Amino acid sequence: MSLPKPDALLKDVELHKTPERHWMDIEPELKRGYFLSIIDPKVLKDLDLPSLGTWQPYDEKWPLPEDWKERIKKEILRRMETYRSFKLFMEICVRCGACADKCHFFLGTGDPKNMPVLRAELIRSVIKGEFSIFGKLFGRFAGARKLTEEVIKEWFYYFYQCTECRRCSVFCPYGIDTAEVTMIMREILLSLGIATDWGIKPVHNCYYIGNHVGVPPQSLKENLEFLIWDFEEIAGIQIDLEKYLNRKGAEILYVPMSGDYFADPGIYTMLGILVLFHYLDLDVTISPFASEGGNFGFFNSFEMAKRLHAKIYEEAKRLKVKWILGGECGHKWRVWHQFHNTWFGPIDFLEVPKSPITGTVFEHAKDNKIVHICEFTADLIAHGKLKLDPSRNDHLIVTFHDSCNTSRAMGFFEEPRFILKHVCNNFVEMPENTIREKTFCCGSGSGLNAGENMEIRMRGGFPRANAVEYVHKEYGVNQIACICAIDRATLSSLMEYWVPEVAVSGVHELVANALVLEGEKSRDVDLRRRPLKHPVKGVD
């Protein structure tokens, strides 16, 4: 990572200065560290997706097919006829500029094309220039321009510098949602065969192997075994893994995310959830085929998203469960909450979710039959079903990062906070304008969490990191909890760069830290073997 030092990274950022030249005259300069490589055509072919052969974005001439212009125009028109959202967002923006400084990529780069309004203008201007009489007559005066190869490059560059976080849509007086625009523009680029390596490979893995990182069933089991062995060593409690894997007839299907059984620190969240299942003796099963709740398809096209998630209900049906429990993930919950029953409904082969421990019926999930693990756990705590000792997290001063998708596409704020306030004694909120519906993205969502674009990630994540830095300095915060698997991976890199003193975890890792387990042995470390402030006295 040949990144400048944190203090030097933002030297070129000017939030109140704009270029001399009109943005339409500034040709996209594809900077290294900002964009992602193009996917191998073989992978696209496996997924029945079009491709442009082997090429890279920095190639002088992109291998666009001869009829590319007609095809792009057709695809745009098709979206205008099938998505009211898109058509409306293309037609009603007044360029009031309320969104301008709400984007974390603008705040971290100062590039005016990262203002949500200009990001949308990148396509809006082409729609005016190619389809509208006014646009054709008045040209730039009416904000219109023609579709050129440079425009395609610009789209690729800037629609992959948007993490679909929806922060701008909170502030827009008409609710214009740049995430929707970005998703549709990536779809349109994909229709030519323009797609990123980092965005498509996980799709391929997920489609054929069951999860983004391509963990086959035997390795899934090995990874989980490793976790429970480690836990046995720490707490002296044996978790029976066998009953959770691919077992038919369980009451609940739990769908994890691959990040949580693949790498640190996500694995501790997975472990936390397994510990909770063990504590409750919950009748739950995990499908190795549906071992991915996340959905990288969503970062490429709606259709690909649907193709990936079809397996979740299919597996629920095959395993004959009653309802589905979903792990801590961000965009997964955007897809599960806002898209699932539209795609796959009506879900009449499952039952309305009901907690077997408390008897609570999750009425708000009565149609798509999926409950968030934090809703489930918060309900347990509210009913006093968990014996918790929050002092076991006293070595941590915790803040909470609201993930974009659960915040602005679900309204999920209180459940995780309720849990955190019951499992740890030191909980601190970040500044008001950086949390809840105004939360900042980790800077690497929507398939941008690669290594090759690290500079844009550190810039885009800066507003989030800056708020963490503030509570770290003010209150000594040393742990940031989140409910998103991508966050757990990306916030780790972000913290390492901006605030190295702060570690990242999921909420359920902290739950398991605080759980008082029957038959546990004495220990002086937490789930990830960090020393505890008050050693636990066990039965040994």
Place this chain on the structure above:
Amino acid sequence: MEAGISLIIVIGLIIIAYIGTLLGLQVLFGIVIPYVAFLILVLGLIYRVISWAKVPQPFKIPTTCGQQKSLPWVKHSRLEAPFTTWEVVLRMFFEIFLFRSLFRNLRADLEGRRLIYGSAKWLWLGAILFHFSFFIIMLRHIRLFTNPVPGFIVRLDYIDSFFHLGIPPIYITDLLILAGLIFLLLRRLIDPKVNYISYGSDYFPLFLILGIVISGVLMRYAIKVDVYAVKQLTLGLATFTPTIPKAPIGSIFYIHLFLVSVLAAYFPFSKLVHMIGIFFSPTRNMANNNRAVRHVNPWNYPVKHYTYYEYQERFRDKMENAGIPIDEEVEPEKEHEWYSLYVPGKEPPTIKS
């Protein structure tokens, strides 16, 4: 430069109307153009509404700005994450009449390596001043199109000129709309970010409305016109018995009317349709009850996906070795119907190409 061109266009429009009246084209500027413009406004808006209404909204995508309705003991934010239609109506009301989202506006500044956020309600205030004043001024104009004038319009007029300063008394909304417009215009000219994103078509309506307001204000307070004759003309227009009154009306009136006509005709084909568009905005007018109430997409189509059977066959040995239960009941899925936007010849029939 875009601002300059817009200003010149508006001045050009004023000159056209002025010359028109000098040439005795009162019928054209007082009757024909207003009728045509009004017709374009009505038909144009109908066209716009239909063009949006006929496009389906495939997914339920509210932007949630507050706590969802979930467990009974969690306080639900009814306005920011509406669950019922009634709550959506409330949210829309606050959005449309009080510009709630704009009220949230913040300003971000970078100081060294620290981001500082501050409240930034000026845009909200300017927008409220402008829109509300415009609305009240339009209501006040009803008195030119009715006889007798409805009581509430008379009262509105009375309230609006509450200060009783000057003769005729100054309308508060005349001052406020000028303040709002000048703020919005200066903001576009001075704020570097807003200036950078502004097109000519963003300045044009501002100058046009400014022209309308100034000509109206001048007519009332400075270059007086024969109000009786004006009312004769406007009432004639409203009752579809248009006449040009014998008593002459000053050019300023025809300029005012011409600019209003241009605005009316321009409205449906410009960004000004945001006034209607906001009602259709799916991130605001949909309920956040996705998991409880299913949303139907009329062009939903079956897609190709990998099956558990194929997966298990591929990994059977590995699964057996690892002691993962094998599902012997599962059967290969029969060839099922699927479509794809990306496979030529497999386009879903529900989507026109």
